[in-house]
Amino acid sequence: MNKPTLEEAILEFVGSDGYEPVSQRHLLHALHIPTDDRPGARKTIRAMLADGRLMKLSRGRVAAPARPNLVQGLLKRHPRGFGFVVAEDGGEDVFIPPPFVGNRITGDRVEAEVTKEDANGRREGRIVRTLEGRSREVLGVYRKQGKSGYVQPFDHSLGDDIAVTATPHRRPADGQVVVVKLRRPPRGHSPAEGEIIERLGHLDDPSTDTEIVIRRFGLAEGFPANVLEEAGRLPADISEKEAGRRERFDDPSPVTIDGETAKDFDDAIAVRRLKSGGFRLWVHIADVAHFVKHGSTLDREARERGTSVYFPDKVLPMFPERISNDLCSLRPRVDRLVQSTVIDLDSRGAVKKVRFADGVIHSAARLTYTQVAQVLEGSKRVKGVPEQVVPMLQ
Numbered sequence: 001m002n003k004p005t006l007e008e009a010i011l012e013f014v015g016s017d018g019y020e021p022v023s024q025r026h027l028l029h030a031l032h033i034p035t036d037d038r039p040g041a042r043k044t045i046r047a048m049l050a051d052g053r054l055m056k057l058s059r060g061r062v063a064a065p066a067r068p069n070l071v072q073g074l075l076k077r078h079p080r081g082f083g084f085v086v087a088e089d090g091g092e093d094v095f096i097p098p099p100f101v102g103n104r105i106t107g108d109r110v111e112a113e114v115t116k117e118d119a120n121g122r123r124e125g126r127i128v129r130t131l132e133g134r135s136r137e138v139l140g141v142y143r144k145q146g147k148s149g150y151v152q153p154f155d156h157s158l159g160d161d162i163a164v165t166a167t168p169h170r171r172p173a174d175g176q177v178v179v180v181k182l183r184r185p186p187r188g189h190s191p192a193e194g195e196i197i198e199r200l201g202h203l204d205d206p207s208t209d210t211e212i213v214i215r216r217f218g219l220a221e222g223f224p225a226n227v228l229e230e231a232g233r234l235p236a237d238i239s240e241k242e243a244g245r246r247e248r249f250d251d252p253s254p255v256t257i258d259g260e261t262a263k264d265f266d267d268a269i270a271v272r273r274l275k276s277g278g279f280r281l282w283v284h285i286a287d288v289a290h291f292v293k294h295g296s297t298l299d300r301e302a303r304e305r306g307t308s309v310y311f312p313d314k315v316l317p318m319f320p321e322r323i324s325n326d327l328c329s330l331r332p333r334v335d336r337l338v339q340s341t342v343i344d345l346d347s348r349g350a351v352k353k354v355r356f357a358d359g360v361i362h363s364a365a366r367l368t369y370t371q372v373a374q375v376l377e378g379s380k381r382v383k384g385v386p387e388q389v390v391p392m393l394q
Contacts, residue, residue, distance in 0.1 A: 079157060083106075138155055238360065278352065287358070
């Protein structure tokens, strides 16, 4: 995140909770402005007073003006310099003219003051402060041009190219994907400027695609030490007390059915024909909530990630392997905690009755779609398919 400008530092200070209006001298002292820089800082404060970003009180004190029309949201910057603040409250976006966008870029979380609104509800305003700046590391493709080159960014809000610096010995090859530390976004007819800090690989290399997605969307590859530590403390065995309060679902034996390359097995099924007609279907889902308590370190990390992300050559799981590949993986021939749904269906498959339960299962097999298809096609013996589950599959 870039260091805030003096204007942003002043606005954040005077707008903070508990701020008591002080004189300019005390304000500069509180912000640790060096003596040599104070004449320029006073000039900045005078400009902010003149354009209404600061308010002057008695005895020379300064304060944040009352701003009833403040909107918080993410900035979407256009290559031509203007932008829009996408309001977090779901209201109309706020148009921001170029002078008020400054060096901010798409993805910065900002606070804007609405200064105009037309009869159709279209709003215009200016950004008063940056609440949270996005990373200034951006991705693009290096293009050689004579003895130097430029970078075509994937983020089109940064324009068609970024003027970059790179030493001759570290200059990328044409077509390589690089990481650029952005120094300045585009301004007027001048392109954005930055420095190449990393080379990821050639654009045509499939493994580079994975790295591009991970970097571009800020996906987390590893887990912080405190998250791994909390996962490591989880007990490996099911206590008698926990098992005793749950319902066992061993008959008929449940199975998991996934693709050949699946990495996790978090759902299992079983089915039986009812004597009264129709069927009873059991659906068992790994009981993650038993291990991940609300508000815990694991819970907060999972909320940040939102989901597991699957690539052709790797998986970025939502939980550490201790949970995703062990405690909450419904492996065959081991007891696992589940949330179960028992569904009674008529002969046409219409739902007649549903019941939910905290359960324990002992999966009979880890099956693949190919194995199940072979059973349904009439094969009497399929490698890896226990004989006792064949009638159930049929």
